[in-house]
Amino acid sequence: MLSFTEENYLKTLLKLTMDERGKEEAGTNELALHLGVKPATVNDMLKKLKQKKLIQYEKYGKIALTKTGRKAGLEVLRKHRLWETFLYEKLEFSWDEVHQVAEQLEHIQSQKLVDKLDKFLDYPEFDPHGDEIPNAKGEFKYRHKVTLSQMEAGKSCKMVAVKDNSAPFLQYVIEVGLGINNHMKVLSIHPYDEIIQIEVNGKVSSVSKKFADNIFVICEDCMKNKPCKFHCK
Amino acid sequence: MLSFTEENYLKTLLKLTMDERGKEEAGTNELALHLGVKPATVNDMLKKLKQKKLIQYEKYGKIALTKTGRKAGLEVLRKHRLWETFLYEKLEFSWDEVHQVAEQLEHIQSQKLVDKLDKFLDYPEFDPHGDEIPNAKGEFKYRHKVTLSQMEAGKSCKMVAVKDNSAPFLQYVIEVGLGINNHMKVLSIHPYDEIIQIEVNGKVSSVSKKFADNIFVICEDCMKNKPCKFHCK
DNA sequence: TATATAAGTTAGACTAATCTAACAAATTTT
DNA sequence: AAAATTTGTTAGATTAGTCTAACTTATATA
Ligand SMILES: [Mn+2]
Ligand SMILES: [Mn+2]
Ligand SMILES: [Mn+2]
Ligand SMILES: [Mn+2]
Numbered sequence: 001m002l003s004f005t006e007e008n009y010l011k012t013l014l015k016l017t018m019d020e021r022g023k024e025e026a027g028t029n030e031l032a033l034h035l036g037v038k039p040a041t042v043n044d045m046l047k048k049l050k051q052k053k054l055i056q057y058e059k060y061g062k063i064a065l066t067k068t069g070r071k072a073g074l075e076v077l078r079k080h081r082l083w084e085t086f087l088y089e090k091l092e093f094s095w096d097e098v099h100q101v102a103e104q105l106e107h108i109q110s111q112k113l114v115d116k117l118d119k120f121l122d123y124p125e126f127d128p129h130g131d132e133i134p135n136a137k138g139e140f141k142y143r144h145k146v147t148l149s150q151m152e153a154g155k156s157c158k159m160v161a162v163k164d165n166s167a168p169f170l171q172y173v174i175e176v177g178l179g180i181n182n183h184m185k186v187l188s189i190h191p192y193d194e195i196i197q198i199e200v201n202g203k204v205s206s207v208s209k210k211f212a213d214n215i216f217v218i219c220e221d222c223m224k225n226k227p228c229k230f231h232c233k
Numbered sequence: 234m235l236s237f238t239e240e241n242y243l244k245t246l247l248k249l250t251m252d253e254r255g256k257e258e259a260g261t262n263e264l265a266l267h268l269g270v271k272p273a274t275v276n277d278m279l280k281k282l283k284q285k286k287l288i289q290y291e292k293y294g295k296i297a298l299t300k301t302g303r304k305a306g307l308e309v310l311r312k313h314r315l316w317e318t319f320l321y322e323k324l325e326f327s328w329d330e331v332h333q334v335a336e337q338l339e340h341i342q343s344q345k346l347v348d349k350l351d352k353f354l355d356y357p358e359f360d361p362h363g364d365e366i367p368n369a370k371g372e373f374k375y376r377h378k379v380t381l382s383q384m385e386a387g388k389s390c391k392m393v394a395v396k397d398n399s400a401p402f403l404q405y406v407i408e409v410g411l412g413i414n415n416h417m418k419v420l421s422i423h424p425y426d427e428i429i430q431i432e433v434n435g436k437v438s439s440v441s442k443k444f445a446d447n448i449f450v451i452c453e454d455c456m457k458n459k460p461c462k463f464h465c466k
Numbered sequence: 467t468a469t470a471t472a473a474g475t476t477a478g479a480c481t482a483a484t485c486t487a488a489c490a491a492a493t494t495t496t
Numbered sequence: 497a498a499a500a501t502t503t504g505t506t507a508g509a510t511t512a513g514t515c516t517a518a519c520t521t522a523t524a525t526a
Binding site for chain 1: 482483485487491
């Protein structure tokens with residue numbers, strides 16, 4: 001049985017080693033930053049997680065999840081995203097409110113509850129922020145998404161997810177008239193300050209580079225399986 | 234902000250001082266028994282709860298909730314019973330499975346969640362065990378219920394709740410063919426060992442005194458507002 | 467009333483999770 | 497290669513919640 005804290009470490013480690021592909025390991029400071037604790041605290045926990053065979057780790061080395069650790073992390077992430085979906089779909093929460101409550105709900109221990117909730121929601125594949133929900137086996141759909149800031153002027157794309165899950169950012173996204181599955185066209189990218197002009201539903205908006213870094217999109221060419229020389233390799 | 238543990242103490246205190254009416258106070262050992270900890274542990278917590286003005290308590294004296302303490306306890310009880318109802322009504326849990334999971338869910342902190350859940354369930358007044366669910370103001374319906382063991386031979390009654398919420402007991406109740414809102418007639422009570430014969434839906438069953446102590450009923454006379462000399466005063 | 471039993475308290479110890487402050491190793495820059 | 501910086505570790509302390517064992521107070525019984 002894992003404690004809430006242990007679960008949070010595993011979930012965070014999983015996110016750090018799966019978001020940016022290629023990166024399979026994390027560091028003490030990085031983990032501390034994301035968990036909102038001090039590196040010293042993380043260091044103590046690393047010893048415990050290693051002892052429980054949930055991570056691979058040597059003194060002064062990098063941290064990687066073991067198979068069991070990854071499985072446990074996936075389970076927490078699955079619960080988090082299912083609960084977010086429940087709150088959003090069934091209880092009329094807005095997308096900027098669900099995360100905070102799901103942070104608590106993800107730690108409820110009951111296999112039956114997870115299964116029943118999944119069924120009740122009709123086996124959703126994505127949460128309100130467009131993040132993939134791992135299924136009962138821990139598998140999830142991979143999508144070749146890029147950030148809005150990686151798009152070229154003149155190209156069209158569809159918003160599929162957000163990177164930043166904080167309430168202020170999510171509210172700002174709504175304000176700009178954007179949302180999951182919205183189509184948009186990149187009109188221009190200003191060379192001086194990288195301000196990006198986009199058109200959504202006929203309305204033109206200007207967004208910053210910082211904003212665009214946190215919006216995930218799929219480009220129209222990719223969707224149509226056309227090779228897209230700009231950002232897909 | 235209260236910890237899980239503090240919430241459990243307040244909820245348990247509330248149940249001890251509201252179930253049996255007339256009894257407004259509880260003792261250290263009694264509380265320890267219900268919480269599954271040692272009296273020494275309770276004693277430490279009493280000091281903390283007193284300091285937070287959630288209970289009234291003097292060394293070697295009895296324990297009573299303050300107004301704030303009672304309100305906090307009611308909120309936890311409300312959440313517990315709403316979650317039980319959700320699991321039972323929406324997720325197809327059986328009535329012997331809901332309690333264990335609700336013990337965890339009752340501690341989720343989100344006023345909005347409680348309100349939305351209440352609405353989603355259409356403001357239920359009773360949980361799957363027949364227990365009253367306090368409303369948003371902390372009020373709940375009072376019903377003059379008695380235990381099945383208090384009934385006289387020849388009288389009819391309706392089952393409205395169970396006292397024992399443990400899975401083995403609840404499964405046994407089903408086995409006997411009983412459930413919330415079932416009507417039954419007490420055929421006989423044997424003077425030697427107090428075995429009670431009841432008739433439910435034409436089927437006759439024999440139950441022990443211990444069993445009957447844990448079944449709450451409303452007698453037919455009381456329901457019809459006829460004075461009932463046997464157990465109502 | 468004296469004694470036995472029940473109820474409640476205290477002291478001292480333990481674990482999990484956290485911190486600060488000091489130290490050590492690894493990496494980057496000059 | 498030396499110095500500076502970043503990254504990671506250790507020691508020692510703190511807090512919440514729990515325990516055992518010994519003690520004290522209150523209540524019931526002979
Ligand atoms: Mn989230
Ligand atoms: Mn969490
Ligand atoms: Mn219950
Ligand atoms: Mn509880």
